[in-house]
Amino acid sequence: MLLKMKISPFPILFLALVLLSSCDSLYFADVMPKAGKSASDFPWEFPGEYKMVELEADSSITIIRVEEMESKRYSVSFSDSGLFRLGFIMDLKQGRLTELNDDKGEEPSELALREYKDAYYLSWFEEEYKGWKLVVFDIGTDSLKITIPQFDSSLLSDYKDVDQNDFLCNASDEELEDVLAASTTFSFVRISELKQPNFSYFILGGIALFLFGLFIFLGRRKK
Numbered sequence: 555m556l557l558k559m560k561i562s563p564f565p566i567l568f569l570a571l572v573l574l575s576s577c578d579s580l581y582f583a584d585v586m587p588k589a590g591k592s593a594s595d596f597p598w599e600f601p602g603e604y605k606m607v608e609l610e611a612d613s614s615i616t617i618i619r620v621e622e623m624e625s626k627r628y629s630v631s632f633s634d635s636g637l638f639r640l641g642f643i644m645d646l647k648q649g650r651l652t653e654l655n656d657d658k659g660e661e662p663s664e665l666a667l668r669e670y671k672d673a674y675y676l677s678w679f680e681e682e683y684k685g686w687k688l689v690v691f692d693i694g695t696d697s698l699k700i701t702i703p704q705f706d707s708s709l710l711s712d713y714k715d716v717d718q719n720d721f722l723c724n725a726s727d728e729e730l731e732d733v734l735a736a737s738t739t740f741s742f743v744r745i746s747e748l749k750q751p752n753f754s755y756f757i758l759g760g761i762a763l764f765l766f767g768l769f770i771f772l773g774r775r776k777k
Contacts, residue, residue, distance in 0.1 A: 580705040580733070581685030581716070583724040585677045587731075590668030595626050595646055597674075597693055598751040604698045604742035618698070618742060644676070651678040685722045690734060696744045703730070704737040 606616040619631040619638055626646040631638040643652045650662035664679040666686070674693060677686040692699035705721050707713070709732045713723035725733070 579687075579720045580703050581680060581683045581687055581720065581722045582677070582703075582730075583685060583722060585666040585668065585686055586675060586688055586725065587668065587670045587727040589727050590670035590675055593667045593669040593674060596628070596667070596691070599695050599748065600691075600693050601628070602744050602748065603746035605745045607741040607743060617745070651676075683716050683720060683722055685716070692739075695748060698742040698744070699739050700742070701734055701737055701739045703733050706733060706736055709733050709736060 601620045601622045604618045604620075606618075608616070617633045617638075619633070621629045621631070623629050623643070628644045628646075629640060630642055630644070631640045633639065640654050642654055644665060645651070645662075646665070646667060648662075649665050651665040652662045663681075666677045668675045668677070672692070674691040676689050676691065679686055688703055690701040690703075692701070705713075705723075710723045710725055710729055712725070713721050716722045723729075
């Protein structure tokens with residue numbers, strides 16, 4: 555029996571990760587995890603280039619490049635042959651994720667970012683399925699781990715088949731944790747220099763605040 559497997563505009567690297575995880579696409583009725591805290595931005599360590607940790611028998615090199623285009627706006631590119639190709643843009647200010655296919659911009663999807671147990675949960679809404687797709691990022695100073703939830707009927711109590719091999723579920727946080735534990739995690743190591751955040755604005759702001767406080771203090775003493 556042949557199973558239908560859809561090709562989406564999602565970049566080839568991440569499409570490959572999805573296919574390696576499962577032939578079944580899993581969508582969530584709500585932004586997950588429900589107990590997660592809304593995050594306004596990724597940690598400062600996120601931008602950089604990462605090489606996938608692969609089996610020695612595989613000679614290919616797969617690299618992800620994360621660039622902060624401006625504050626809270628990131629582009630994610632990938633390469634498996636030395637030539638980088640833009641995959642998608644995450645605009646956390648506008649709450650939009652734009653997938654790109656063959657240099658053509660697609661309609662932006664609603665985006666939500668949550669932090670839960672030191673990991674970052676990126677969700678974007680797929681109008682076709684009326685559900686949220688999810689990718690989990692575990693971000694370290696020299697590593698990046700990506701987990702894509704994999705459908706497992708034995709771990710979910712409330713789900714429906716919205717299309718062949720596409721499932722929409724109403725999951726609890728506990729069920730999500732079980733699903734993630736049973737899903738494949740893809741590991742990457744940083745190959746670019748770790749750039750320290752620019753603290754100059756914070757320093758200048760602190761100095762200005764100190765001078766303002768000193769001005770108020772001296773003004774009261776004159777009275």
